[in-house]
Amino acid sequence: MARKAVAPRRRPGGRSGRIKEAVFAAVGALLQEHPAELPAMAAIAERAEVNPTSLYRRWGDVSRLVGEVAVDRLMREHPIRDTGSVRGDLVVWGIGVARGVSSRGNLTLLRILTAVPAEPADFEDIRSRPMGARLAELEKVLRRGQARGECVPTIGDVLEIVLAPIYLHGLFLGPMNRPTAGVQKLVDRALALAERQ
Amino acid sequence: MARKAVAPRRRPGGRSGRIKEAVFAAVGALLQEHPAELPAMAAIAERAEVNPTSLYRRWGDVSRLVGEVAVDRLMREHPIRDTGSVRGDLVVWGIGVARGVSSRGNLTLLRILTAVPAEPADFEDIRSRPMGARLAELEKVLRRGQARGECVPTIGDVLEIVLAPIYLHGLFLGPMNRPTAGVQKLVDRALALAERQ
Numbered sequence: 001m002a003r004k005a006v007a008p009r010r011r012p013g014g015r016s017g018r019i020k021e022a023v024f025a026a027v028g029a030l031l032q033e034h035p036a037e038l039p040a041m042a043a044i045a046e047r048a049e050v051n052p053t054s055l056y057r058r059w060g061d062v063s064r065l066v067g068e069v070a071v072d073r074l075m076r077e078h079p080i081r082d083t084g085s086v087r088g089d090l091v092v093w094g095i096g097v098a099r100g101v102s103s104r105g106n107l108t109l110l111r112i113l114t115a116v117p118a119e120p121a122d123f124e125d126i127r128s129r130p131m132g133a134r135l136a137e138l139e140k141v142l143r144r145g146q147a148r149g150e151c152v153p154t155i156g157d158v159l160e161i162v163l164a165p166i167y168l169h170g171l172f173l174g175p176m177n178r179p180t181a182g183v184q185k186l187v188d189r190a191l192a193l194a195e196r197q
Numbered sequence: 198m199a200r201k202a203v204a205p206r207r208r209p210g211g212r213s214g215r216i217k218e219a220v221f222a223a224v225g226a227l228l229q230e231h232p233a234e235l236p237a238m239a240a241i242a243e244r245a246e247v248n249p250t251s252l253y254r255r256w257g258d259v260s261r262l263v264g265e266v267a268v269d270r271l272m273r274e275h276p277i278r279d280t281g282s283v284r285g286d287l288v289v290w291g292i293g294v295a296r297g298v299s300s301r302g303n304l305t306l307l308r309i310l311t312a313v314p315a316e317p318a319d320f321e322d323i324r325s326r327p328m329g330a331r332l333a334e335l336e337k338v339l340r341r342g343q344a345r346g347e348c349v350p351t352i353g354d355v356l357e358i359v360l361a362p363i364y365l366h367g368l369f370l371g372p373m374n375r376p377t378a379g380v381q382k383l384v385d386r387a388l389a390l391a392e393r394q
Contacts, residue, residue, distance in 0.1 A: 131369070159370075160383070164361035171368075172328070173356075186357070189390070 022048040023055065027069045038062060071134050074100060080137045086145035086152050087187055093138070094162050094183035101170025102179075153194040161190040219245040220252065224266045235259060268331050271297060277334045283342035283349050284384055290335070291359050291380035298367025299376075350391040358387040 026047035030039035041062045045052040059065035078096030083089050138155060145152040153161070165186055169176045176182040223244035227236035238259045242249035256262035275293030280286050335352060342349040350358070362383055366373045373379040 159365065160362035161358070161386075164365035165357040167369075168356065168361035168364060172364075189358075193386070 019048070019050055019054070019058075023050065023065070024069050024072060027066060028073075031066075031069075038066060041065075067131070071131055075134060075137065080141055082141075082144065085148075086141060086150050087191060089141040089145075090158065090162060090187045090190070091180075091184055093141070094166060094187060095179055097163065098166050098169070098176055098179035098183055101166060102175035151191070151194050153190040157190055157193060161193065162186045216245070216247055216251070216255075220247065220262070221266050221269060224263060225270075228263075228266075235263060238262075264328070268328055272331060272334065277338055279338075279341065282345075283338060283347050284388060286338040286341075287355065287359060287384045287387070288377075288381055290338070291363060291384060292376055294360065295363050295366070295373055295376040295380055298363060299372035348388070348391050350387040354387055354390060358390065359383045 023044060026044045027039060029047060030043055039062065041052055041055055044062070044065070045055050055065065059068065078093070078100060080089060080093050083092060135155060138158060142152045142155060142158070162183070166176070166183070169182075220241060223241045224236060226244060227240055236259065238249055238252055241259070241262070242252050252262065256265070275290070275297060277286060277290050280289060332352060335355060339349045339352060339355070359380070363373070363380070366379075
């Protein structure tokens with residue numbers, strides 16, 4: 001019954017791709033209208049003109065859906081570039097994150113995500129979460145460096161040493177005063193640790 | 198006019214101390230009843246039987262008041278102990294924080310605080326915020342170590358290297374699987390960095 005709930009339309013990109021596009025656009029519009037609120041699944045369904053049941057079936061709950069929207073936006077706004085070195089790639093990535101958490105819309109999204117209770121997890125579990133797609137990108141950066149013979153930190157150390165302080169600033173201390181120098185310091189700290197291990 | 202709004206009572210601890218006690222208790226009770234909501238200043242005033250005007254005069258806004266309640270609770274539940282070494286003190290402190298962010302009530306408080314927009318700030322500005330009292334405690338730990346001739350990290354490095362990853366786990370990744378080993382690793386990382394500087 002629920003499977004038939006969404007009316008079939010044209011086929012470019014596939015039905016599943018079209019629904020995703022409409023749903024992500026609906027979430028974006030609702031967040032822009034009410035920046036401090038996690039939108040309700042019913043409101044998203046209405047705006048995207050899809051049946052709420054199919055949203056629940058595909059994303060489980062609204063926090064997972066908003067999480068995927070956040071990561072999708074992040075990956076489009078701040079793609080991880082291949083600068084030729086792990087240091088360069090991580091600095092560009094980190095500056096993007098630092099700018100992201102100082103932009104009002106993204107910070108709101110980050111805050112909404114922190115408002116969603118997380119179950120105990122380790123880095124392995126994260127792969128199955130919305131953030132997993134971004135982690136896969138970061139791991140590509142590290143593998144590329146390894147293939148070039150560079151000494152690279154683990155993904156866990158990149159999250160703890162580089163990402164965590166940027167979030168601490170964005171969420172609690174206020175954005176970093178000098179993001180470029182600040183991020184370079186963090187990346188060099190992660191690389192120095194990798195050298196010693 | 199507002200100054201007369203609170204009826205004078207007995208004097209132990211002073212009027213100001215009594216008001217603070219009633220207000221903090223009111224915030225605690227409201228958070229327990231509605232754990233996911235930042236309480237309204239009017240509701241706090243009503244519960245504490247004080248005039249809202251005096252709350253605004255003393256705390257400015259509800260986020261600052263709730264921030265002070267959070268830090269007050271943290272300092273009572275997890276006092277920073279003198280274990281005889283900076284490493285020991287920081288490990289005990291970090292484990293307290295890690296446990297704190299895995300307890301439902303405190304995590305809620307932390308999440309409410311992240312929902313409050315922060316202005317750009319550096320570590321100096323933080324001193325004037327609710328968190329300032331806790332930072333002063335941490336700085337005492339570092340000064341004690343220096344006086345014993347230990348090599349100690351800066352307060353900024355303690356926040357970035359030790360505190361930030363604990364918060365990253367609490368807010369995004371889920372609580373650390375093994376908090377003691379995890380925190381020891383972070384503290385040793387901060388100490389190793391201090392040794393090389």
